[in-house]
Amino acid sequence: MLFLQRAGQFVFFFLVLVIVTYLVLPLISVFISKSPTVLWEKLNGSLAYEALMLSLQTTIISILFIILFCTPLAYCLAKKEFIGKKALEVGLKMPIVAPTAVVGVGLLLVFGQNGFLGGTLSLFDVEIPFTSIAVVLAQIFMASPFYINTARQSFEAVDDQLLAVSRTLGVSAFKTFWRVTIPLALPGLISGVALSWALALGEFGATMMFAGNMPGKTQTLPLAIFTAMESDADVATAISALLLSVSFLVLLFVSLVEKYMKNKLAAN
Amino acid sequence: MLEINLKKKLRHFTVDVSQQIDTETLVLIGHSGCGKSTTLKMLAGLLRPDEGKIDLNGQVLYDQKQKKNLPPEERNIGFVFQNYALFPHLTVTENVAYGISRLPTDEKNKRIQETLSFLGIEALASSKPAMLSGGEQQRVALARALVTQPKLLLLDEPLSALDVSTRSHVRTELKEILKKLSIPTVIVTHDYEDARVLADRVAVMDQGEIIQSGVPREIAQYPANHFVAEFTGTNLVAVEKRQPGLPEYVAFDPWKAEVSREAKNSPYEWYGEIRDIATLGGFVRLHITGSSSFYADIPIEVYEKEGFQHGENIYSRVEENEVRPISISQDRTVRPEQKPKKIPTEFKAKPKKWKWASFAIIFVLAFMVVTYGVTSKSATGEVGSQTEMFALVAANATDPFNKLIVEFEQDHPDVKAEATYAGTQIIRTQLEQGAKADLFLSADLEHIEAVKEQGLIEEFFPVSNNHxxxxxxxxxxxxxxxxxxxxxxxxxxxxxxxxxxxxxxxxxxxxxxxxxxxxxxxxxxxxxxxxxxxxxxxxxxxxxxxxxxxxxxxxxxxxxxxxxxxxxxxxxxxxxxVATNYISVVTKAPNKEFAEEFMQMMLSDRGQTVFAEYNYDPLN
Missing domain, CATH: 3.40.190.10 (Periplasmic binding protein-like II)
Structure with a gap:
């Protein structure tokens, strides 16, 4: 029995160790496979700078749109009861499981020249495919479900009694939202922003399909990696390292902000 | 002055309350789920009644007939929740200032100062709610409500969030605060002690209706029915001896009862079994059940002298001048006995070592299943001792190459050929990383020359043209x-x-x-x-x-x-x-002979016909 017990403990920690190594090693290897100077040289004179700038610009716009449109939705899902809520919840999770190439085709079917809205849009002389707008649309589509989920959870965590008491103190529902709900949900909202921002940065399949691959216009970092893969694997590695660093910085920055906010909420 | 008349249908019963409250403290008491909190929420505007009217100092807050329903923020009613609901992100001062943010700064600061000192919490001004004790939180919540100068104050279970040791002391403090205020107050509680201390008037509520209301003393002495008696701790007992002139029911205080083993033939005498014995300071409380159930408090000396036992049957009696005749109002439908909660059969945690051991066993089993799957598969793979060939092929040649594989396998039934199709850069990397391939088909001269330079292939030939x-x-x-x-x-x-x-x-x-x-x-x-x-x-x-x-x-x-x-x-x-595909046999090909043969077939007329079928241009 003692032997089996020991063996079981060993197996347990072995499994944990294996999966942690497996999940971490490929990402680290991007940084350590080549010397930093080589990576740095490869980055210069490649498409990386343009792609980085485009990625940052498009993701910032995407995030702003996600915050603007998805926050009210997340609030409704958290605090309101309505018919078809369950169905809506499932529907909103679909983008998470849909293959990105399918999403790209779907977006083309809606916004493309022959799509549902393509005709209407072309009346206003708006063309979306092959433009930076398409990049933003693809990113919003892929990243918003994660924001909605986290935002919804943080709204749910705000005690209804606090909202009720605010009303009895003479503060309207709208002002209560800004003075109580938002401050209390903010740490969660911020981590939602971080998660969806990192996902938007990494968005690849739908962008490739829907926006095309044009340096300076629609070629984001992941597309630059894919393009570089076809010629010089070292450049691809270098850009991958860049993308991972940017995503890491975004996550780090946001988690620091979140920690600061939480500390402020707790007793000081 | 508050006048209410409200109805709201809940799942099991209808709340139906009519009350008039002057500048006094009304305590609504009842079991949880009797509709008392619902009443409070309807008053505050947090819940919409089905019908009725609320009138506060002449202002109509709600009237179903006029279709008038002021939102909570326009009612000017202070509400203190059970757990006080302080805003965790604000300090005490900010919490108190929350409802008066629109006032000019001077006026605001003055009011905050006044309220904080009224409640004696100036010292807490800059603390966060998480640092406060329950009693302190209650004062802050009160301050926050009072600073808005409400016309009505509502307290929902104000003491139940406190632990027993602080409750009685906070209760007294609350009583003093309420005394100093001169606004109508409604308190909801399920604890009679709260009602006794805090109330000017008590209203006992059951299943949405107020059964009895009056000053605490009156209710305790003359409970309207068993439900009320149960709350106040008064004995309400049916008289056993049916003599003319005796009332049907009487109420008496437990400490007025006398007990003995022999009958004394008094008009107010009951025979029953001792169900419980509790020592409470200088006296012992006996719970006696016979035809009625009641409590008798007897001095501890008597108890020790007589030596009453659990389960013993004894006589209890009360002096005639100590009983209060009651004409009982019908108890509402008897409360369904609270279903005993199913206590889960005690989960016996397996000894910890079992947990780890079973882990090891499961792992071994899983390992066996997996390895069995793999070995059995490789076993079938060897049936008929097939040779497996493998080619790395540029993606543009996917269709003709598949066709060529089919033809080659027809000629060589013992060979199984497979290919990977991808961009030339990718298959080149795979070859360089040591992929065990027999054939390499490149769409690009530069790539195949680079591979040749590394010695991975010996020679290569153009195999198809394209434009x-x-x-x-x-x-x-x-x-x-x-x-x-x-x-x-x-x-x-x-x-x-x-x-x-x-x-x-x-x-x-x-x-x-x-x-x-x-x-x-x-x-x-x-x-x-x-x-x-x-x-x-x-x-x-x-x-x-x-x-x-x-x-x-x-x-x-x-x-x-x-x-x-x-x-x-x-x-x-x-x-x-002219875009040319080049074919070559890999230097370290595992099946070099078959690979050579396959390549020759591709270069022969037969192979070229296949390429032509797929629109490739002739080689020359």
């Missing part, structure tokens, strides 16, 4: 008819990126065309480009979906399937290029 064509959507809205149009008209053009062979060939063609059509042609064409694809299928796909208005691809890529949606425009031969 470029322009594809446009079937409707061809832009009206492209020739290569020259790519520079003359405006369109959305999609080509390969210059890092892949298709992209390089496309640029070669454009370069040649620039010589033919004049300077600036290449710039005009590149201005039309909207996307640089990493793979020829992506170019074709985008034209086929109608998003791009033109694209440049290999002629072999335009399969009959694609011809349904696109049309082909040939590029003049003198401006076109």
């Amino acid at each position: 470029l064509v322009i594809v446009v959507p079937k409707e061809n809205k832009v009206g492209i008819e020739s290569l020259e149009d790519l520079g003359n008209k405006e369109m959305k053009l999609v080509i390969g990126t210059d890092t892949v062979p298709i992209g390089r060939y496309t640029r070669d063609v454009i370069k040649k065309a620039t010589v033919a059509y004049g300077d600036g042609f290449d710039e005009k064409v590149m201005d039309n480009v909207v996307s640089l694809e990493t793979n020829v299928k992506q170019v074709l796909q985008k034209v086929s979906l109608g998003e791009a208005e033109a694209g440049i691809v290999y002629t072999t890529d335009v399969t009959p399937e694609f011809l349904k949606t696109v049309q082909v425009i040939e590029i003049p031969e003198d401006l076109n290029i």
